[in-house]
Each structure stands twice: as structure tokens, then as C-alpha cells.
Amino acid sequence: MARTAYHHGDLQQQVHDQALAVVREHGDSAISLRALAKQIGVSAPALYRHFADRESLLAELAISGFEALRQRLLQVKHTPPRQALIGIGLAYVRFAQDEPNLYRLMFGGQVLPRGFHPRLDDAGKAAFQVLEDTVERARHSGYLKPMPLALMTATAWSLVHGLSQLTIDGHLPNADAEPHLAEGITSLLLEGAIADTNRATDNNEDSP
Amino acid sequence: MARTAYHHGDLQQQVHDQALAVVREHGDSAISLRALAKQIGVSAPALYRHFADRESLLAELAISGFEALRQRLLQVKHTPPRQALIGIGLAYVRFAQDEPNLYRLMFGGQVLPRGFHPRLDDAGKAAFQVLEDTVERARHSGYLKPMPLALMTATAWSLVHGLSQLTIDGHLPNADAEPHLAEGITSLLLEGAIADTNRATDNNEDSP
């Protein structure tokens, strides 16, 4: 795998890295196969040896994004239910705010429709699974009401995803003025999900 | 303004309508100025007399979308707080499900960034205002806890927006199996937002 003109042995990885950098900085619409090839110093059709088409390359980048998100969520400690739930919600939103362009690609339903890139679908589910596990632990411990797990996780995901999208797109102008918005929102949802037994103690925890 | 070859007097509206139809059916990425011009029977640069560029045309379509969404939300009756809140949440999600491609354009932060099309920003705020008014009414009536209005509306909007996006992009596979998912999610959030005084009576209302 010598570094000759042909077979320089690293094209796939190099394209992936370069494209990921472009997406993170300028968004997926800034990805041009021809421009990428020129930057790397290779002809444009060479990329087709490693990616079926532009969309497949974008799918690979989105997979990287979901894996990065999953790693972030996995780092949230298994603290008592309330902190764990709020912690994972905040970690989710923070990821979106740290990587807005990547996050938009991951959930860009138009540019990357589900069902066409199995590994992408799997990567998304794997990230979601971490969130679901956290909810399940809280529910199993009796902290949450015994509602259907699917309902609870769908609610949690909707909330953090919606908040992420709205903030990174500038729809919530006072997001800067309210740095604790994410925490407040998560807590507000929790108020409706916790079992009545835990209601009194929790409120005391919040405002010491 | 006769219908001669030149000055056929209706180009702006015609382009708008045709483009809107394309977006609704195939999404914003399917919009091609050249193709639009050809369909209408006019040269491509003619469109630039009425739209600064492709993005400006898309912005106009998104404005139409926000106005349609606003009309939907305005049609929700001013029933007692709980029904009004759930009703407007369901109306919001239903709009997104009825017009997924249009909805994606309206909230496509990459293709239509905020701050570049003032009328678009205004249209978005006007739609959001309807949701905020409903929350404010419920809060003023004492049905909701006396929390900051911005926090409550941000939470509500995040939830319905997140749910909309996740369902239309196919991230919640059991959305079909759970037709009452939207209602359940909205109710779950409400559980944490209603004042304690109303808690008992409400639960009785829900399951008759």
C-alpha cells in the first residue's frame, strides 16, 4: 500500500475525515465530491471506488455522528434516577449544540431518508438505545410511573430532540438569556412522569 | 398586463404555486429554477425578476407554510385549558404529518438560516405566537403552575416540534401502532405542568 500516485492506500479514510471536517464547519450542503477530490489531490471519479454516491458518503458521516452522540450519552454516570435522566437529556442537547451541522445531517430527513442505509439506521437506533436504557432503569427502580416504556422514551426523545433543533436553528431567541433552559425543560417534563411517592422529596432536592 | 409572450403578468404567483406543489410532493431539494421555468414556459433568468435567488423562493414557500400552520392553530377552539392545550398540540403535529416536506423546509435550519429573510422570521414567530397565547391563557386561568411563560412555551414547542420531526422522518417506528402517541405525550407533559389543585379532577376527565 505504498504512497504512489495510484493506490495511495488511504483514500477512503482521508475522504471521510476531510468531508467530516467540511460538514462540521459548513454543513452538508457544502459537500462537493469534486472539491473534496481536488483538495486531496485525486480525480473526482476516484471517490466512487469507496463511496457509491454522494448520499452514501453523507450517510457515513451521519453514522460517525450517531456514534459520537452515543459515546457522549454513555459517559453519563449511572447516578440516581433523577440526576441520570436530567444528565442524559442535557448531554444530548449539548451534543447538538456542540455539533449543530453534524446534528442537522444526522436528522436531515430529506437528505438522508431512513430505510436506504441500514448501517445508518442501526447507528441511530444504537444511540437512541442508550436513552431508552436510562429511562428503563429509572422506571424499573420505581422512580417513574408505570407507564408504557415506548411512550416515555418517545416523550423524552421528542423533548430533547425538539429543544436541540429549535436552539441550534435560533428559534428560541432567549436561549442565551436562559442558560438553564434545558434543565428547566427537562425538570418540567419529569414533574409529570415521576411517581407520586417521590414527588415531595424531589422538589426538596431541586431547590436546596 | 395582457398575456403576451412578454409581461404575462402572473409569473410571480405562477412560480410560487408551481414551486409550492413541487415542494409538497418531492421536498425542497427537488426545486430547480430551470425546471420550473421550463414547465411554466419561460426562460430561467426570468424568475430572477421576481425572486432574488433560489433561497429567496424557498423562503417564500416557507412563509406560506408558516401561515398555513398558523391558520391551523387558530382554528383550535378556546375550550377549557386542558382540551385547548392538547388540541393545539395535536393540531401542530397533525400539520407536520400532513405536510412533511413543507414542514421540513420551514424548519430546515441549513437551507433557510434565520436572520436572512425577515418576513420568514416574522411568519415563524406569528405561528409560534398562537401556541404561546394558548399557554398564556391556561396559565392565566390558574390551570397551570405559575412558572415563567417562556419556559412553558419553550417546553411545549420543543415537545410538539420534536415529535413532529421524529414521526415524519420515521424515527419512531411504532408511531403507527400507537395512534394515540401524540395525545399520550402531550398529556404526560401536562402532568408536570398543571397546578396541584387541578390534578385530581383532570385525571377523572381523561378516563371516563
Add this chain to the structure above:
DNA sequence: GCTATAAGTTAACGGTGTTAACATTGGCAT
């Protein structure tokens, strides 16, 4: 060493948004 194949090359097709330069028309003021 020969050969199959993986991994590059150039040339070309059809498409895109956009601009420049030019042509035609309709409405308004004289």
C-alpha cells in the same frame, strides 16, 4: 514472473444557479 483485480486516470454527458447584455412591452407624461 504472470495475471487478475483493485484503484486510479481522462473525457464526456447532462444538469444546476447565476450573470451580462440585449429585446420587447405597457403605462405615463407630454
Add this chain to the structure above:
DNA sequence: ATGCCAATGTTAACACCGTTAACTTATAGC
């Protein structure tokens, strides 16, 4: 009624884009 101006079209051209076909080169395995 006429003449002019601004609005609104036209064609030609530029610089891109994704993608395919046909060809060339180097590597790995027998």
C-alpha cells in the same frame, strides 16, 4: 397621439455539480 422609461422578458455564457464510460496502472497471490 407620441415618445420615453421602467418593467419584464430573451439568449448566451460561465462556472460549477454528480455521475458514467473507457482506459491505465500498480498491487497481491499463484
